[in-house]
Amino acid sequence: MAxxxxxxxxxxxxxxxxxDGAALARDIVDGADKVGCDLLLCPPSTLVSWIAETAxxxxxxxxxxxxxxxxxxxxxxxxxxxxxxxxxASYVILGHSERRHGLGETDSRVRTKVTAxxxxxxxAIVCIGETEAQRDAGETLDVLSAQLDGSLxxxxxxxxINGANTVIAYEPVWAIGTGRTPTLExxxxxxxxxxxxxEHLLGEAASDIRILYxxxxxxxxxxxxxxIANVDGGLIGGASLSADSFLAIAGAATA
Ligand code: PEP
Numbered sequence: 001m002a003x004x005x006x007x008x009x010x011x012x013x014x015x016x017x018x019x020d021g022a023a024l025a026r027d028i029v030d031g032a033d034k035v036g037c038d039l040l041l042c043p044p045s046t047l048v049s050w051i052a053e054t055a056x057x058x059x060x061x062x063x064x065x066x067x068x069x070x071x072x073x074x075x076x077x078x079x080x081x082x083x084x085x086x087x088x089a090s091y092v093i094l095g096h097s098e099r100r101h102g103l104g105e106t107d108s109r110v111r112t113k114v115t116a117x118x119x120x121x122x123x124a125i126v127c128i129g130e131t132e133a134q135r136d137a138g139e140t141l142d143v144l145s146a147q148l149d150g151s152l153x154x155x156x157x158x159x160x161i162n163g164a165n166t167v168i169a170y171e172p173v174w175a176i177g178t179g180r181t182p183t184l185e186x187x188x189x190x191x192x193x194x195x196x197x198x199e200h201l202l203g204e205a206a207s208d209i210r211i212l213y214x215x216x217x218x219x220x221x222x223x224x225x226x227x228i229a230n231v232d233g234g235l236i237g238g239a240s241l242s243a244d245s246f247l248a249i250a251g252a253a254t255a
Contacts, residue, residue: 006226006253007167007210007233009040009125010240011065011093012047021047025054027243032060035247036254037233041240042093045079052088063091063125066099069112081113081120091123093235095151097173101131107150115153118165125167125235126151127214128194132174140186141193144170148194154201161201163208168194169235175215177237184224187213191230219248226253 016024021043032039040061043051052062064087068078084092094117095110110126117124128147130140148168152161170190175181182190191211198206213225214235225231233253239245 004163004208004210004232006037007040007212008035008037008246008250008253009063009091009093009167009169009212009233009235010042010246011096011214011235011237012041012043012240013065013098013237014044015241016043016047018047018050022050022054024241024243025051025060028246029055029058029060031243031247031250032058035250037250039246039250040091042091045084045087048084048089049087056088061091062089063093063123064089065093065096067092067094067113067117067120067122069109069116071116081116081122084117085120085122089122091125091167092117093125093127093169095127095147097127097129097171097176100127101173107147110151111153114151114166118153123165123167125169125212127169127171127235129171129173129176129215132172135172135174140172140190144190144194145197148197148201152201160205161209162205163210167210167212167233168198169212169214170194171214171235177216179216181216181221181225184228187225187231188228191228195230217249219245219252222249222252223255 042063064084067081094113099105114124130143210232212233212235217234218239
């Protein structure tokens with residue numbers, strides 16, 4: 001587990017037009033050689049091919065924020081995993097809480113999307129995390145187990161989960177965009193639990209799977225969060241919209 005190269009991923013959400021997004025990506029590309037972790041930018045789908053072109057030839061990776069589970073068809077407004085790949089991305093975020101809780105996305109839907117992402121050659125970043133009510137009720141670890149069970153296609157349907165095709169992002173719902181974070185002990189407990197549950201599901205393959213922390217990570221708290229065992233990087237929302245703060249977090253991941 002120790003020694004997994006850290007991944008710092010920016011989730012731009014529904015922000016950035018062409019000019020601002022390209023400038024942000026260029027600044028991050030320019031700073032990328034000063035950090036020792038992997039960097040990933042997940043712009044809105046309108047910008048994926050443009051950001052992929054901007055990052056081309058650099059170590060900066062590009063991903064999308066969602067994809068549909070079907071290969072093609074009458075799904076107005078959606079994009080398929082193959083389209084994400086075709087646009088130049090190599091990663092896709094799946095099951096973000098803003099889709100689970102805002103759009104009613106279920107574990108089983110996320111699971112079909114993970115399979116679609118893998119079939120298209122994309123790395124799936126599978127987001128899980130408890131609500132505040134679930135934490136208050138002492139249900140956090142059970143919720144995380146259930147989300148892993150439900151969202152990862154591990155039932156022998158041909159989709160082998162491993163560190164090359166899957167990343168887990170632990171994002172407490174109540175910490176996203178709020179400026180609040182769990183204590184370092186709570187993060188350590190959640191990540192250790194996720195690692196143990198992955199081992200239960202996948203055996204040895206679990207040790208190569210990166211587990212990101214997400215939820216109000218910023219330069220001020222990144223160093224402490226990224227030092228915790230089994231925290232293999234961060235999924236960053238608000239602080240990924242500035243090259244300075246995103247690269248400062250990446251610098252903390254490198255230290
Ligand atoms: C996110 O949306 O994945 C996220 C972690 O957002 P923020 O960093 O703004 O809390």
